[in-house]
Structures are given as C-alpha cells and as structure tokens.
Amino acid sequence: MKIVIIVAHDPNLxxxxxxxxxxxxxxxxxxxxxxxxxxPILMGRVVFEELNEKPLPGRENVILSRSKEYxxxxxxxxxxxxxxxxxxxxxxxxxxxxxxxxxxxxQTDELIVTEIKKxxxxxxxLVDYRKDIGTIWREVWRDEHEDFSFIRYQRIRESG
Ligand SMILES: NC(=O)c1ccc[n+]([C@@H]2O[C@H](COP(=O)([O-])OP(=O)(O)OC[C@H]3O[C@@H](n4cnc5c(N)ncnc54)[C@H](OP(=O)(O)O)[C@@H]3O)[C@@H](O)[C@H]2O)c1
Numbered sequence: 001m002k003i004v005i006i007v008a009h010d011p012n013l014x015x016x017x018x019x020x021x022x023x024x025x026x027x028x029x030x031x032x033x034x035x036x037x038x039x040p041i042l043m044g045r046v047v048f049e050e051l052n053e054k055p056l057p058g059r060e061n062v063i064l065s066r067s068k069e070y071x072x073x074x075x076x077x078x079x080x081x082x083x084x085x086x087x088x089x090x091x092x093x094x095x096x097x098x099x100x101x102x103x104x105x106x107q108t109d110e111l112i113v114t115e116i117k118k119x120x121x122x123x124x125x126l127v128d129y130r131k132d133i134g135t136i137w138r139e140v141w142r143d144e145h146e147d148f149s150f151i152r153y154q155r156i157r158e159s160g
Pocket of ligand 1: 008015047079095096101
C-alpha cells in the first residue's frame, strides 16, 4: 500500500486557521478532488468536523479519533489499526490535518503539495519536510500557477 500525503501550505508551512483552511483556491480544491477520487482518504477528527461530518463522495473516508466513534464512517482510535484496515488498497491519501500529517510522514511514500505563494496567518503548521528535500524527498513533478505551485515529491529509496 502506497501512503500519499496531500497538503496545501503557505511559505511558512501554515496549513490551517481556526479549524479551517486560511485560503480559498477553487483550482486547488479541484486538483485535490481529481487526485484523490476513487482512493481511500484518511483524516483526523478535526478535518472531518470541518467537513460537517459529511464524508467526501467517491472515496472511502476513514477517520482517526480517540474521543468519537461515528456510525456512518469507519473510525479508528489508532493509526496502526486504520492502516491495517486499509492495507489491501493500492494507495491511500492522508488528507490531514496537522496532527495526522506529523504522525504519518515517516511512513509516507509520496507528498503531493500545493505551495501557496502568499503568506497567511494560521495556527496549524505542517511538519517541516523541506529540510529533507534532497535527502529523503526528491521532487519528481511541478506545475506552476500564478498563486501556487503543485509539486510531487517521492521518497528517495536506496537501490541495490
Ligand atoms: N492545508 C491543508 O492541506 C490542510 C489539510 C487538512 C487540514 N488542514 C487544516 O488543519 C487543521 C486541523 O488540523 P489539526 O492538527 O488541528 O487536527 P486533525 O489532525 O485534523 O485532527 C486531530 C484529531 O485527530 C485525532 N487523532 C490524532 N492522532 C490520532 C491517533 N494517533 N489515533 C487516533 N486519533 C487521533 C484526535 O481526535 P480526538 O480529539 O477526537 O481524539 C485529534 O484531536 C484545520 O485548520 C484544517 O483546516 C489543512
């Protein structure tokens, strides 16, 4: 199973403010939908509440929470249990938020990043993966836009 983090961050690695996104770029939301459609998505309870507890369609939604158990979506109280449940899938997307990215980045195979060019105020940050570009992460694809860049990084694996 390939684990892929998909995330949007500003130049200071801000990803969230007051439980929601600090920006609105419809092109980024469309990109997110296109990339994740058909694959399971794994998210923290705060992100699920941001979605008003409505699962995103066309994707199996899996929630991490130690305090809640939803009737309409699979909920796990540990990452290991959630990953075990998802293990038969070819790939899964980790869609946040900050706590979940932090706990899963070391097991992640690929990062799909929207780098927002403008600075935003926020209270939730992405774990600093940029210090590891060139050692752990290799940029394999980039698509430049006026307000943001879409970038794909793959984990560098020793061969031989
Ligand atoms: N820019 C982006 O791409 C992006 C993407 C996603 C989210 N965000 C932003 O990020 C912010 C939310 O992030 P966050 O860090 O506050 O919250 P979060 O990661 O969405 O959720 C945290 C919650 O997940 C549960 N949890 C965490 N680790 C767990 C584990 N090991 N096992 C079981 N449950 C676990 C806990 O729920 P309980 O308290 O119920 O136990 C915890 O309170 C929002 O502002 C959102 O808009 C941004």
